[in-house]
Amino acid sequence: MRSNRNILKGSVNDKLSQIERQLIMLNRRRGNYVIGITPPIPVFDWTQNPDSDGVVFRKLMPGNGKVTIGCMYIEQLDKRALPKAVLTVDGVLGGTKINIPITKQALSVNADMFVEFGQRLTLSIEPTDSCSGIWTAFLFEVDIKHTQQERQLMDGFLQLVENAEEELDNA
Numbered sequence: 001m002r003s004n005r006n007i008l009k010g011s012v013n014d015k016l017s018q019i020e021r022q023l024i025m026l027n028r029r030r031g032n033y034v035i036g037i038t039p040p041i042p043v044f045d046w047t048q049n050p051d052s053d054g055v056v057f058r059k060l061m062p063g064n065g066k067v068t069i070g071c072m073y074i075e076q077l078d079k080r081a082l083p084k085a086v087l088t089v090d091g092v093l094g095g096t097k098i099n100i101p102i103t104k105q106a107l108s109v110n111a112d113m114f115v116e117f118g119q120r121l122t123l124s125i126e127p128t129d130s131c132s133g134i135w136t137a138f139l140f141e142v143d144i145k146h147t148q149q150e151r152q153l154m155d156g157f158l159q160l161v162e163n164a165e166e167e168l169d170n171a
Helices: 012-030 154-170
Strands: 041-047 055-060 065-077 084-090 096-101 106-115 120-126 131-142
Touching: 041 055, 055 131, 065 084, 084 106, 096 106, 106 131, 120 131
Parallel strands: none
Antiparallel strands: 041 131, 055 120, 065 106, 065 131, 084 096, 084 120
16 A cells, blocks of 8 residues: 555655654664573682581572583592592482592593572582692573563664763873
8 A cells, every 4th residue: 555655755855864763763673672681600619628427518599590601629539439429419309329430639520400599509528638738610691581671772872882981081
């Protein structure tokens, strides 16, 4: 239906100006947004020796998410004892467990474990006297439902950047 279309009027410059305004409006309607990214949160610890249960690391998970990767460094390691680490996610509805052979002082751990609110992340060493001076660190990715989301139009984002640059120049 031709009657529903906007008809360009005026000179060539007027028509180009009208087209430019229409494109700007369409672009804004399309949703040209800037998206922020929430980085993973490191959870880490150090202990001289495992406790009587072999535990060297205990954390309570405050929300849903995923424990992605981790690392361990063991200052004193007795490889003859064939030590292993056990990474466990425990909760009311059960959990998961990963066995990690400890073959060297510095280890990378691909945990890839989903966690829910209130579950416990525990790392223990077996046998308990095979390791001492134990450093541990894991990355926790928070579920998107637990992050603050703010959508900004590109124009608003660029204005925020300009304001920040002015503040830096005036400081």
